Amino acid sequence: MQPPEIYAIIMAGGSGTRFWPASRRDRPKQYLKISGGLPMLAQTWSRLEGLVAPERTLVVTTADQVAEVQGALPELPPLNILAEPEARNTGPCVALAAFEVAHRSPDSIQLVLPADHVIRPKEAFHRTVNAAASEANLRGSLIVFGIKPTWPATGFGYIEAGEVVREVDGMAVHRVKRFVEKPDPVRAQTFLSEGGFYWNAGIFVWHTDAILRAVQEFLPQAHASLSKVKKGADLSEVYREIPAKSVDVAILEQAKNVRMLPVDYFWSDVGSWDALSEVQEKDANENVTSGGTELIADDARDCIVHGDPGEITALIGVSDLIVVHSGNATLVCHRDRAQDVKRLVERLQREGRTFL
Amino acid sequence: MQPPEIYAIIMAGGSGTRFWPASRRDRPKQYLKISGGLPMLAQTWSRLEGLVAPERTLVVTTADQVAEVQGALPELPPLNILAEPEARNTGPCVALAAFEVAHRSPDSIQLVLPADHVIRPKEAFHRTVNAAASEANLRGSLIVFGIKPTWPATGFGYIEAGEVVREVDGMAVHRVKRFVEKPDPVRAQTFLSEGGFYWNAGIFVWHTDAILRAVQEFLPQAHASLSKVKKGADLSEVYREIPAKSVDVAILEQAKNVRMLPVDYFWSDVGSWDALSEVQEKDANENVTSGGTELIADDARDCIVHGDPGEITALIGVSDLIVVHSGNATLVCHRDRAQDVKRLVERLQREGRTFL
Numbered sequence: 001m002q003p004p005e006i007y008a009i010i011m012a013g014g015s016g017t018r019f020w021p022a023s024r025r026d027r028p029k030q031y032l033k034i035s036g037g038l039p040m041l042a043q044t045w046s047r048l049e050g051l052v053a054p055e056r057t058l059v060v061t062t063a064d065q066v067a068e069v070q071g072a073l074p075e076l077p078p079l080n081i082l083a084e085p086e087a088r089n090t091g092p093c094v095a096l097a098a099f100e101v102a103h104r105s106p107d108s109i110q111l112v113l114p115a116d117h118v119i120r121p122k123e124a125f126h127r128t129v130n131a132a133a134s135e136a137n138l139r140g141s142l143i144v145f146g147i148k149p150t151w152p153a154t155g156f157g158y159i160e161a162g163e164v165v166r167e168v169d170g171m172a173v174h175r176v177k178r179f180v181e182k183p184d185p186v187r188a189q190t191f192l193s194e195g196g197f198y199w200n201a202g203i204f205v206w207h208t209d210a211i212l213r214a215v216q217e218f219l220p221q222a223h224a225s226l227s228k229v230k231k232g233a234d235l236s237e238v239y240r241e242i243p244a245k246s247v248d249v250a251i252l253e254q255a256k257n258v259r260m261l262p263v264d265y266f267w268s269d270v271g272s273w274d275a276l277s278e279v280q281e282k283d284a285n286e287n288v289t290s291g292g293t294e295l296i297a298d299d300a301r302d303c304i305v306h307g308d309p310g311e312i313t314a315l316i317g318v319s320d321l322i323v324v325h326s327g328n329a330t331l332v333c334h335r336d337r338a339q340d341v342k343r344l345v346e347r348l349q350r351e352g353r354t355f356l
Numbered sequence: 357m358q359p360p361e362i363y364a365i366i367m368a369g370g371s372g373t374r375f376w377p378a379s380r381r382d383r384p385k386q387y388l389k390i391s392g393g394l395p396m397l398a399q400t401w402s403r404l405e406g407l408v409a410p411e412r413t414l415v416v417t418t419a420d421q422v423a424e425v426q427g428a429l430p431e432l433p434p435l436n437i438l439a440e441p442e443a444r445n446t447g448p449c450v451a452l453a454a455f456e457v458a459h460r461s462p463d464s465i466q467l468v469l470p471a472d473h474v475i476r477p478k479e480a481f482h483r484t485v486n487a488a489a490s491e492a493n494l495r496g497s498l499i500v501f502g503i504k505p506t507w508p509a510t511g512f513g514y515i516e517a518g519e520v521v522r523e524v525d526g527m528a529v530h531r532v533k534r535f536v537e538k539p540d541p542v543r544a545q546t547f548l549s550e551g552g553f554y555w556n557a558g559i560f561v562w563h564t565d566a567i568l569r570a571v572q573e574f575l576p577q578a579h580a581s582l583s584k585v586k587k588g589a590d591l592s593e594v595y596r597e598i599p600a601k602s603v604d605v606a607i608l609e610q611a612k613n614v615r616m617l618p619v620d621y622f623w624s625d626v627g628s629w630d631a632l633s634e635v636q637e638k639d640a641n642e643n644v645t646s647g648g649t650e651l652i653a654d655d656a657r658d659c660i661v662h663g664d665p666g667e668i669t670a671l672i673g674v675s676d677l678i679v680v681h682s683g684n685a686t687l688v689c690h691r692d693r694a695q696d697v698k699r700l701v702e703r704l705q706r707e708g709r710t711f712l
Contacts, residue, residue, distance in 0.1 A: 020670075021668075021670070293686075294709075294711075296700065296703070296704065296709075298693075298696060298699070298700055298703075299693075307686060310684060311684045311685065311686070312377075312684065312685045312686070312709075312711045313685070313686045313687075313688075314376075314377070314685065314686070314687045314688070314689070314700055315688050315689070316687070316688075316689035316690065316693045316696050316697065316700060317689060317690035317692065317693035317696070318677065318688055318689070318690050321674065321688060323686065323688050325681055325686040328666060328667045328668065329667065329668045329669070329670065330649075330663060330667070330668070330669045330670070330679065330681040330686060331669075331670045331671075331672070332669070332670070332671050332672075332674055332677060332679050332688055333670070333671070333672035333673060333674070334672065334673035334674050336673065337654075337655075337672045337673035340654060340672050340673070341672065343654070344652065344654055344670055344672060347652070347654075348652065353650075353652075353668075355650075355668045
């Protein structure tokens with residue numbers, strides 16, 4: 001039996017302070033060409049080609065980013081941009097999209113995915129989504145994709161897999177024992193050694209009925225507020241009533257019908273400048289270039305360079321550096337310190353400086 | 357007895373590839389604000405205030421830089437720019453200026469100095485120039501300023517001092533035993549340990565008669581060619597006939613009446629990005645900022661940063677780096693490799709790339 005039509009919901013509300021100075025307040029990570037020649041949002045869009053029709057692809061973003069989304073996705077029907085009055089984490093975002101899709105097509109499957117991940121190859125991704133869609137349609141389960149850890153990451157939530165309940169198209173569908181918040185390094189190492197733990201990639205598949213029921217049960221304020229909008233209330237009035245929780249905490253950790261599908265494709269959330277080494281080709285000296293800048297290197301290795309087309313970055317006698325120029329700002333950061341870029345941006349904010 | 361009026365001849369013909377990417381083909385080092393708030397040429401100009409009147413200050417530059425000079429020195433009378441048809445080292449430049457000054461005022465003293473050095477305090481410089489002027493006027497000698505070495509530099513020519521022939525205003529006037537071309541590190545160390553050796557700073561004082569006689573004797577082609585110009589020949593036709601030698605090699609190493617005056621002020625030729633640490637104030641972590649960029653540093657030390665006003669440079673977890681952004685180019689270079697910037701620019705030229 002064919003599952004009903006799939007709607008894709010691209011969550012494009014991030015602010016991406018870890019990619020400063022390329023990412024700024026008015027140009028978050030999803031609009032950057034940090035990996036490949038297209039902005040990350042456009043890459044996510046083209047990843048859906050052959051899986052979800054453009055008219056069934058929705059982008060949820062904040063009101064101030066609507067023009068950016070239209071610029072990055074000229075083929076997206078304008079009515080398919082859902083503008084949140086303000087960013088309130090993924091729980092309200094998922095609820096908003098669920099209501100909209102229910103209005104358009106009550107018997108449908110939703111694929112919810114972030115705008116700023118790298119996934120390849122596309123075909124493997126489609127296969128996993130189709131298997132998940134079939135499972136979600138038949139069983140009404142809420143499906144989360146799990147990534148097999150390759151290192152003891154402390155920046156992701158983890159999912160402890162339960163038993164396999166069935167196979168779909170050769171892919172194992174697991175129960176979920178528990179969700180684990182971002183662990184400390186020791187726990188992360190334990191998860192990696194023990195096995196059976198997966199990274200929560202923030203990619204979900206569910207039937208519209210199932211997510212609406214879950215919103216009603218576990219995020220009742222969202223259900224109540226969005227029902228008022230259906231009766232004519234102003235979204236910008238009611239949206240702030242909804243608790244700003246993640247869909248993981250608000251719904252998935254509570255619901256009984258959650259299943260996990262381990263994925264077999266390459267995935268990266270490209271969580272910092274350092275992660276470009278995972279997703280970009282390296283030169284003979286392990287240097288990575290991104291964003292279009294030319295590189296000229298004299299005795300430089302293991303560096304990550306980002307800059308605009310028409311620019312040049314020159315490195316002499318250095319290694320293990322992140323070097324970024326964008327607009328009016330230049331960043332030079334040791335690769336071990338990539339996580340501290342966010343802290344630096346917070347310091348700029350605190351000190352009331354520009355360059356944000 | 358008061359010496360005759362002093363003419364200043366600022367040599368502003370350098371190309372400054374060591375300061376790429378701030379220095380470019382159309383904006384050599386002397387037009388950069390790499391130390392203090394003014395371009396180096398304007399600093400040199402203001403150093404003459406109270407010593408040489410603007411109408412007696414000449415700037416020798418290449419024809420393509422005339423507009424740059426006027427921009428940097430709005431108070432310079434336009435007729436005081438001597439445009440060389442092409443850069444041919446300092447020998448022809450000195451001869452050209454000597455002919456021009458002789459035409460304006462045959463009984464005069466000339467102070468010849470590069471456009472792109474840092475010297476302070478100004479008062480000490482004036483004292484030395486006045487002493488040299490008095491000596492040059494009374495004895496007809498060609499005076500070169502000597503800098504007492506503070507480290508075994510291999511980038512300068514050296515002067516071995518001979519006996520003191522007299523004191524002028526408390527300053528010793530030495531004979532010159534010999535000029536030494538840029539030494540290798542071992543010789544440079546010997547010069548430093550033995551004492552009696554001075555750096556040739558390329559700053560000269562002489563009477564117009566004396567330099568004209570020296571040009572006629574030791575650079576006769578210059579004398580012949582420039583005499584033709586006096587009779588109506590086109591400078592751009594005859595300038596290329598003059599051998600492109602330095603004034604040191606062509607004249608000072610040959611002449612018998614050369615004297616050296618050791619100077620007692622701070623001097624730097626600011627020969628590379630690394631030299632900014634000599635001439636700019638440091639912050640608490642020994643970082644130096646230049647050019648007007650803001651700096652935000654998290655655990656960064658001993659770095660040299662240059663960028664334009666209105667820009668910011670952010671450093672996280674790095675040390676001993678040169679970080680420069682200018683226009684369409686970014687440079688990150690280990691401080692030990694500052695001399696290799698020139699080589700990198702030559703490589704860009706060779707590869708026919710832009711950014712020059």
